[in-house]
Amino acid sequence: MDVLQEHLIRARAAGGLFARSIAIAPWGLRLPGTIQLAVHAVVQGHAWLWTEGSDDALELTAGDLAIVRGGPDHFIAHEPGARCASPEEFRFSVNGDDRGRPDARSTVFLCGAYRFAGDIGAGLVQALPPVLSLPASIDDPIHSVVTLLSREMSHAEPGQQTVLDRLLDVLVVLGLRTGLARSPDAPAWFRAASDPRLSPALQAMHARADEPWSVDDLARLSNMSRATFARVFQQALGQTPMKYLSDWRMTLARDLLLAQDATLNEVAARVGYSSLYAFATAFRRHHGEPPRRWRQREALRTPDSIPGH
Incomplete structure (x- = not known):
């Protein structure tokens, strides 16, 4: 058993929430810093992501993944600095249509919120940079999982929630593994x-x-x-x-x-x-x-x- 695996087992993930959104500009979503680990992936189109108090915005294009650890609020929108709604407001304001094939003008993106229990999970998250960008060209397994997640969420099928939970687990573990390997603050172990x-x-x-x-x-x-x-x-x-x-x-x-x-x-x-x-x-x-x-x-x-x- 490798040491990262031991940490992941003992971190006792408390589960996560995941949503697929289709939005046509202008749109924007604000997410609170109390989310321990947020996962964002763009399936179609592009989006911009930034954190409160930072002037640097990260562009995400189709297949890209970003992981944001808890701290300041963060934003994802059609352009940097756009007005961003709370999750509750955003759910009722997006103007895309989730039936059939998305409009070519739409951005299709996935947002997830994940939490680990206890000090072990918190230690894994804190070892990551505030925002971790994982472009699709760098990690093909991540790109494949994002594609599977989007496909699964676009159609209601038996056992869907179990499939989504497992795919989100895989996505988070791949992101953690890649993030720790890149982070200068990775734990000594x-x-x-x-x-x-x-x-x-x-x-x-x-x-x-x-x-x-x-x-x-x-x-x-x-x-x-x-x-x-x-x-x-x-x-x-x-x-x-x-x-x-x-x-x-x-x-x-x-x-x-x-x-x-x-x-x-x-x-x-x-x-x-x-x-x-x-x-x-x-x-x-x-x-x-x-x-x-x-x-x-x-x-x-x-x-x-x-x-x-």
């Missing part, structure tokens, strides 16, 4: 996971965090001496193997605590601690408060909603 000297140890820590790993164990997995492994790991990830393992265990613990479906003893065991006391001590050291109090405080937070259109 993503770069180190491609190093054959370190990938066995990283995969083991991520997939089996509950095991009592030692530096010697991890060095043997990587076919290196203890000293060489510790040095190479420190150089690549900026911390010792045991500090990295401890941080990963705490990340898993936070997500398990937020899920509210495991007792504190169960959380402790699943992240590699032999007792609740040892887990609580480590958690307090990382977060400044015991896990029970942290869980109670976080449970009072109201998650942002995902608006649709």
Whole structure:
């Protein structure tokens, strides 16, 4: 199991919303920055995308994909600076016809809103640039998925929602993979996971965090001496193997605590601690408060909603 796959599995995507729109100029759509991950793809025509406070607009043509992470509001329209409506207003103002073949003057585009649960998913999203552009010519698999999504959304068929959900998952994973590979801010683990000297140890820590790993164990997995492994790991990830393992265990613990479906003893065991006391001590050291109090405080937070259109 590769490390990105482990992150995606544990990110527990909460699902997404997706819509296909056909619009004839003038048109514009404003989407709030509370959307954790927005996906936009143009099927026909062209559109411009920009974020609030930025003078740079990105042109999207047929087959292009853009991924926007949460932050400032962003806009997609027929031209830069166009008046943009809220999702609710836009749904009733577009003047294209979704029956039959779209008018040649129309822009056909897809908009999706996606959310991951917990710190692991948030970490993946924050590693992306604010706006990631993926032109069709660069990534043919993405172009193929966009085409399939548009085709599926243009006709009502049995099981359609399941097909759309799976295609959106594929689109987001392809976008994340490409975005992380390009991003100068990609997590150190993503770069180190491609190093054959370190990938066995990283995969083991991520997939089996509950095991009592030692530096010697991890060095043997990587076919290196203890000293060489510790040095190479420190150089690549900026911390010792045991500090990295401890941080990963705490990340898993936070997500398990937020899920509210495991007792504190169960959380402790699943992240590699032999007792609740040892887990609580480590958690307090990382977060400044015991896990029970942290869980109670976080449970009072109201998650942002995902608006649709």
